[in-house]
Amino acid sequence: MKPAPFRYHSPGTLDEALALLAEHGAGAKVLAGGQSLGPMMNMRLAQPDALVDINAIAGLDYVREHEKTIEIGALTRHHAIATSPLVRAACPLLAEAARQIGHYAIRQRGTIGGSLAHADPAAQFPLACATLGAEITAAGAGRTRTIAASEFFLSLMSTALEPEEIIVSVTLPKAPTSEGQAYVQFSRRRGDFAIVALAATVRPDAGGHIDQVRLGVGGATDRPMVLAELADCTRGEKADSGWAARLAKAAYDAVAPIDTPRVPAEFRRELVHVLTRRVLVTALERARR
């Protein structure tokens, strides 16, 4: 199928892009990697009047290290994130998640900004960013603001972003050396969207007890879900497989997944149970290394 007609703009600067979005209003769409927008337009699920292609804007494609954080430009491709030595060292969960997005060719073009703006509830980056407590920076005409990932994803493919805003970067905390991180997902075929995905960070203290845990579930509900209270409750427990099993059972009880024709809610709940234990054990093992 072919896309409906649109006007095409390829601005060279962010300011020009923002001016174009302000001018066209909600009828315009930002075009980044086109790996989600392209299919939607070909299937005519999206029919924007105008596309503002941001690929020619310099300075949106980078990974930068700060003292306590890393900052990733919105136009950075999935493949670059998956293979960046900096991301792999400072934010291993993000790199591990990026490696599992779709397929090799898709990862060459898809961008982190596009993935966050698209906000598929089963997508890797929204889950990783929500779990890690990332901050998303968006530019609008005349102002730039930072939105916590926890407040960014509103529901299925809906975010806190205004139509005339462009995501410019994402900032994530660097993992301390004592922390282990892991991302696991279940999908029926390699490269398919996850049916359920789990992300976790585990920080044991010197005595082998849980100091800090972060746990996020993707694919189960209409947006990535961070189980902060459940995870906090286990602080001080002995870091062992019993702890992981208990927290997995608590996650199973807490998550009420969506029911879809091909994937019944109970199947998703079982996956939450199994994958939570797996992601916690993996993250803990990595913390001890």
Add this chain to the structure above:
Amino acid sequence: MDTVDFELSVNGERHAVRAEPRKLLTDVLREDCRLTGTHVGCEHGVCGACTVLVDGRPARACLLYAVQMRGHEITTIEAIAKDGVLSPLQQALHEVHGLQCGFCTAGIVMTFEAYLKENPRPTEEEIRDVLSGNLCRCTGYQNIVEAVLKVVHA
């Protein structure tokens, strides 16, 4: 809707194109440039048949508007065999029966053209992971994996 005029660089040759911005790169390659080796299976990024190289990196031509490709270099399957001599992967696919109807083959060759440059010594597991982005309805994949392994171990 208005058309735009632009130049496209495909396999080192310049093509003057007049097309609506919505015209997909697949359609411009096939209809305007008359390069029909790039196949179209699904038009939503899933099957991989339309995979070409953009500045050396694999991309779905069905998810690109041709107008976006100004200033970029596109490589299609037509440029892979040199002077009638098949590339190592094309030759291996031929030898181990890695294709039947051939509909998927161009996309697979283009994908691995780029991948093997990045990772010349992949494991079978890595090959299968990359191949997951290209659907083949005939071969059952086994012989395609074998063909890539043959190139890797050559």
